[in-house]
Structures are given as C-alpha cells and as structure tokens.
Amino acid sequence: MQRKYLAKIHVTLRPSVLDPAGVAVQSGLQQLGYDNVEQVRIGKYIELIIVSPDEKKARQDLNNICDQMLSNPVIENYRFDLIEVESQTGVF
Amino acid sequence: MQRKYLAKIHVTLRPSVLDPAGVAVQSGLQQLGYDNVEQVRIGKYIELIIVSPDEKKARQDLNNICDQMLSNPVIENYRFDLIEVESQTGVF
Numbered sequence: 001m002q003r004k005y006l007a008k009i010h011v012t013l014r015p016s017v018l019d020p021a022g023v024a025v026q027s028g029l030q031q032l033g034y035d036n037v038e039q040v041r042i043g044k045y046i047e048l049i050i051v052s053p054d055e056k057k058a059r060q061d062l063n064n065i066c067d068q069m070l071s072n073p074v075i076e077n078y079r080f081d082l083i084e085v086e087s088q089t090g091v092f
Numbered sequence: 093m094q095r096k097y098l099a100k101i102h103v104t105l106r107p108s109v110l111d112p113a114g115v116a117v118q119s120g121l122q123q124l125g126y127d128n129v130e131q132v133r134i135g136k137y138i139e140l141i142i143v144s145p146d147e148k149k150a151r152q153d154l155n156n157i158c159d160q161m162l163s164n165p166v167i168e169n170y171r172f173d174l175i176e177v178e179s180q181t182g183v184f
Contacts, residue, residue, distance in 0.1 A: 010137050012184040026140075028161055034153060038141040039183045045102050045137035048118075049130040061126060069120055077184075091131045092104040092169075 004087060005050050005058045009080040011071045012043035046070055047091035050082075058082055096179060097142050097150045101172040103163045104135035138162060139183035142174075150174055 013019050022040040029037050052058035059082065066078040105111050114132040121129045144150035151174065158170040 012137065012139075015182075015184065022138075022140075025138075025161060029157060032160060034157060036143040036153065037157070038143070040138065040140040041183045043137040043139075043184065045104065045135040046114075046117075046132065047104075047135070048114075048132040051128040051130070061128065065121060065126060065129070068124060069117060090107075091133045092107065092135065 002051050002053060003055075003058075004085050004089070005052060005055065006083045006085045006089060006091065007046075007048050007050055007058075007062055007080050008083070009046040009048070009062070009066065009070060009078060010043060011046065011066070011076050011078045013041060014075055014077055017075045043076075044070070049085070049089075049091060055082060055084070094143050094145060095147075095150075096177050096181070097144060097147065098175045098177045098181060098183065099138075099140050099142055099150075099154055099172050100175070101138040101140070101154070101158065101162060101170060102135060103138065103158070103168050103170045105133060106167055106169055109167045135168075136162070141177070141181075141183060147174060147176070 019041050022042045026040040050058050062080055071078045111133050114134045118132040142150050163170045
C-alpha cells in the first residue's frame, strides 16, 4: 500500500556563508526606520507531497532529493519534517 | 529594558497563485526518476533578530516588516514564530 506524506523542507545557508540578500533586506529595513532588526538571513521553505510505501523510504528519497535538487550542499543545510496525510490533503 | 527575539518567518504563495518554480522542480525530479513527488511549492524562510521592549511591540513591528518588505501581500501569505533569546544567540 502506498502512503502519502507532506514534507516541510527548510533550506538554509551554512553559518559561514555570507547572505547578501539578507544584508540588503536589513539595510532596506533600516532605511524604513527599523534599526532594531539584526542578522537577517534568507532561506527557502518548500512543501511537497511524496508517495511512498513507508516513512523510511520517503525519508531516503527526500534526503536524495534535497541533496540533488533542492539544496546546494556546498553552501546550504537542509532539514525536513514528514507528516503522513490523507489522500486529499494539499500543500500550502 | 530591551529584549531580543528570534523571528522565524515563513512566506508562502497564496493557494490560488501558480508556482512556476515549483512546477519546474517537480518536472526536474520526474526526470531524475522521482515520479512519486507531487505539488511542489516553494516559499521563503527568513530568520532575523528583533530588539524590542516587549513581545507585543516586536509582533507589531514584524507584521509591518512582513507587509512592507518580506512578502508581497497580493500573492503571498506570511506567518512567524517569536522566541525570546539571550543576547548572544544568532540566527541560522
């Protein structure tokens, strides 16, 4: 039997990697008067549905998918949560 | 006294909005052999530190920041969690 899992994936820059987009946002916020904001870092948030016989296989596939397509392992980390869902459930 | 809050912000496309990048990723995954992946949607995940006298003021500022700079309210939703942190805590 196939099960459906909703994956909530966070892809974030490694701590040692500079984030020019984050710096730009912080600078823009300062110009808007928000000088109380620090350390803006911008990552990706991905939701998808994965169909798999069990959670272990779904996790294996997701690790491969994150390594191969969703993240750049040289500069990014990823983590994900898996939730088993009913057939009709969708992502955001 | 000023407090420090770590904000974890998710910016996601509204459900009615098409996500061409998500469709492209799904199509790429299919070409890699992952035909068990559906409904890929790509959003943003932002972390920042906000300094504020209390949580209420931090939330007010963050709502304005999300509306004005981090999201496009026409096509995107946002949500955030706030965690009070020690002075030396950093984002990802």
